[in-house]
Amino acid sequence: MSQIQLAQPSAAAATEDVSAPVDLVALARWMDENGLESGPVHAVSRIGGGTQNILLRFRRGAREFIFRHPPAHPRPESNKTMIRESRVLAALASTGVPHPRLIATCTDETVLGAVFYLMEPVAGFNATVAMPGQAKESPELRHAMGFALIDGLVALANVDHEAVGLSDFGRLDGFLERQVGRWAAELESYHRYPEWSGRGELGDVHGIGAWLEQNRPVGMRPGIMHGDYHIGNVLYHADGSLAAIVDWEMATLGDPLMDLGRLLSTWPDGDGPPVLSMRVDPSTGFPTREALIARYAKKSARDLSNLPWFEILACYKLGILLEGTYARAQAGKADPATGARLHATAIALLERARQRITSNREKVQQ
Incomplete structure (x- = not known):
């Protein structure tokens, strides 16, 4: 795409957007040094999501750019996480895995x-935020969206991690x-919050x-794992791809079947309480878990016997990870309703x- 040639302004001309949680002047100066467009940083809007990152x-x-930065009060591992994400x-730039294209780190x-x-x-929509237009009206399109989840997962599992x-x-x-x-150690660590009611309600x-x-x-057959693969962590085109x-x-790196297990763990199948849902509306039309597994088996050469x-x-x-938020909420360190x-x-x-x-x-006994 050809770029509009603009007069080169000072980095200090960057928009002073008081709602922006980062120094836009410093950001513009860094972008100047790296040849990333010119002029003021403007039209700044914050994108929401299930993370505390900015x-x-x-x-x-x-x-247009998307900017990703650790939270205002970074966790000890935040910088390392940013480097790993960008890496x-x-x-993935040389692969067929659909992902946001990295510009610079x-x-x-x-x-x-x-x-x-x-x-x-x-350009796409998050189904857990809102189902637009045809996606909301068409069960057939939502069916395709479910299979697209599997196709993306197979594409990632097929990447040669050494080659990239x-x-x-x-x-x-x-x-x-x-x-x-x-x-197990993570669950035990929640005892550092004396207010935590303990594991009693979690069962055995x-x-x-x-x-x-x-x-x-x-x-195992190793490969790249996303680590938290579910419908809320993808964006869709209007056609459901x-x-x-x-x-x-x-x-x-690990066993990519862990990503498939993560997807299935919260996929509704009629044998669990309503709390286990994809958090999409409407949810009718999506493939059953059996259909998702069959799709993965058809598209992937991986052994699904385990x-x-x-x-x-x-x-x-x-379950253990989510209980950690509850323990922090009981200790006054997280939102009680969320906990x-x-x-x-x-x-x-x-x-x-x-x-x-x-x-x-x-099944084994049969």
Whole structure:
């Protein structure tokens, strides 16, 4: 695309938008140094989402940008996470995986106080925010949207992580062996909040962990994992195809079947409470979990014989993670209403894990 030639202004001419949570003057100065358009940073708007990271859309010169930065009070690992996110986006540029295109990364923390990066905007909609036009009216289109989720997941799982320069992006040795212990320790760590009511309402969490340890698959076919793959972390084109997979902060190397397990863990199938839902409206028309699995089996060469293990692990892991918000909420460190909602979801997820264990045992005995 040709760019409009503008007179080169001072970086100090950047719009002083008092609502912007970052220094736009410093941002414009850095963009000047890296040849990223010219003129004022303007039309700044904040993009909402399920993360505390700062996500902005703005214009400069003839181009729009998406800006991603850690929260105002960064967590200890925030800068490392930003670098990893931008690295995986850069690696995916040569693949068929739909993703936001990386423009540039700033690792100099003196510019804005933390690592940040710029991406190309993606034209698309998030189904958990609003179903527009035909997507809201057509069950057939929503059916295609469900299959598009699987197609994106298969495309990611098929990427040769070594060929795209991500051979050191995660520790593959002992990956599956580490999972249960890691999340069991996370649950135990919530006792640091004396106000936490404990694991009583969660049921027999230890029993789920014991089953996972006893039935762990032998070996795996490694690949790139998104880490939190669900319908709220993708954007769709109007025709129901995937425009982009977003929110890569948990990406790593491991077994890509964990992403499929994560998707299935909250996919409604009639055997769980309403709290386990995709959080989309309307939700009719989407494929059943059985249809999603069949699609994955058709599109991928991966062995799905151990898929129940991965779904049960996903329920176990996600349930424990969500309970952490509840523990923080009871300690006055998170929103009480959000904590209560996620606590209910954690209970439902762990109950689903136990149901899946029972179903799996019955199948084995038949």
